[in-house]
Amino acid sequence: MTSPVGLHRVMEPAGVLPQAAHRLDSNPQVGADEVRIRVERLNLDAASFRQLFDKHGGDGAAVRTEVLDIIRNRGKMHNPVTGSGGMLIGTVDQVGPASPLSLKPGDRVATLVSLTLTPLFVTDQLAEWDGRSEQVPCSGHAILFARSIAAVLPDDLDPLLSLAVLDVCGAPALTDRVVRRYIADGRSPTVAVIGGAGKSGSLALAAARRAGAARTVGVVPVLAERDRLRAAGLATDVAVADARDPVALSTAVSAALGAAADITVVCVDVPGCEHGAILSTADGGTVIFFSMATSFAAAALGAEGLAADVTMLIGNGYVPGHADYALSLMRREPEVRALFEARLTAD
């Protein structure tokens, strides 16, 4: 009897969910409600890749060896330091008779659940990967549970583009929801997006504008990103600041918006941005943390220590309809699409 959340694949410790497990069973034989994917490519979480890349001083071969070790030891690509994973792209290979996912063999899909809970087995030693990019060509198989989520890749978009969009599709969906909540309460909010030129950041900016934000500011770390984001015209204003410097960040946001932001969205994958985000947010405002580098304690104690009356949301990667919403933004917002395509080319 298989569990819809994959408990039967947990090898140790017993009783936890797959995401909390040290090790999963990546046996290719599918249970009645499981699906097996023939993997083509992994898309590592940005915080995870950055940690590995920095740890090995940019030595791609060492990064590849460590990723292989993690997958071999854990039965999944779950970075033990950052706690994060990523997602994958592949083709449906076999569908158990009781799977509720509406997938069929041959469907080209992206998984929308994290690699941290996806049984994974690699057969090519990641030989096609140089260890220097989040995009990892990969042969092997992965398993989906009954309660997993996968999106069939649309025909009208480059699969790499779709994968990049789907990887962060929770961010625009939740930003949309929070902005609309303010509007339902009778006021159009100002929105600051920290890391506004990145993947989740540019989608969050587009979502905030479509949802009816009064003004938006995208904050970026360097002048080149400022110029790109300004040219894209996605935000009312663009500011340059180091997100790890609380005073510099909050000063930049207030200068751009005329006051602290009603909603601050954190989309940068470096640690230490919690305090700056809190200081950038108005009393009664909301901070949405999407970065996997966020420290729970730093956020909770930071707000308390600053006597900041802000609502702080853990960015949930799942919002109903998030995949379709993010793909529709990509089709309807050519500026966002241009930013994504430029980033994919640069990778």
Place this chain on the structure above:
Amino acid sequence: MTSPVGLHRVMEPAGVLPQAAHRLDSNPQVGADEVRIRVERLNLDAASFRQLFDKHGGDGAAVRTEVLDIIRNRGKMHNPVTGSGGMLIGTVDQVGPASPLSLKPGDRVATLVSLTLTPLFVTDQLAEWDGRSEQVPCSGHAILFARSIAAVLPDDLDPLLSLAVLDVCGAPALTDRVVRRYIADGRSPTVAVIGGAGKSGSLALAAARRAGAARTVGVVPVLAERDRLRAAGLATDVAVADARDPVALSTAVSAALGAAADITVVCVDVPGCEHGAILSTADGGTVIFFSMATSFAAAALGAEGLAADVTMLIGNGYVPGHADYALSLMRREPEVRALFEARLTAD
């Protein structure tokens, strides 16, 4: 020139807020807007104390030595493993001429900002403490900044009781706010409090009831706590489950409430409760994480992996009026007061 958030006390690294600093300057000389407290007692954060106690296998002398080392090295009681601190009680010793805190020398106060950002210097080697309780008798001094918060201890309550209440006063205030938000939206929510017999848990249960929750369940780990909480009559129902076992926890909550909870409040100080809390919460519901043992990544990826459409809040220790609200609960809810007093006696 002193900074209202204490930047001038940060010794390393430069530019961060005091909570993020490795080391603070605990010099007793007060700046123009600072206040110096003569410390009587520290109240260590539960997660911090438990980590130290477990690390040293319950050896009180070793725990004391490590706490002293932390304070000496960091200029604050900031546990480097859990990232948490606690609070303190003492008497106002000196008030800078520009302090906005409305304190005067001789006021007996509890600090409502975390010890993780409070400059602290100990003069008695914690000689009165056996290292076996969160309550640490202590001689020394601490510094408050302009934007710190301290509550003058009320005359009508035992100071130890007030300290215990003020330590967790963000939990009932935020629970009250979230429950009232549901009611404003037209429905009286069900509320599960994980760790319902503890300090923050019992206050959260009382707050949920007063705010108009339809039903509440307090979840506790052992039969003795079940009996105590049942006798207190604070919750509609009381259930026993291990909060680290997602299936057991969510089954217990659903059995008690008849369905998953609209609001789940996590008040237990052990790691690994994120998945159970998410599984215990209905689609469209809210999880409030108050435990400092919460992992941001486990919560974010857990919800995504379970395709759970839940709003997840980082429990902000500051809500305007939180101290007065928690103390008023203590005066008006004799069952909560009895639970607190029993716990203090047991300590």
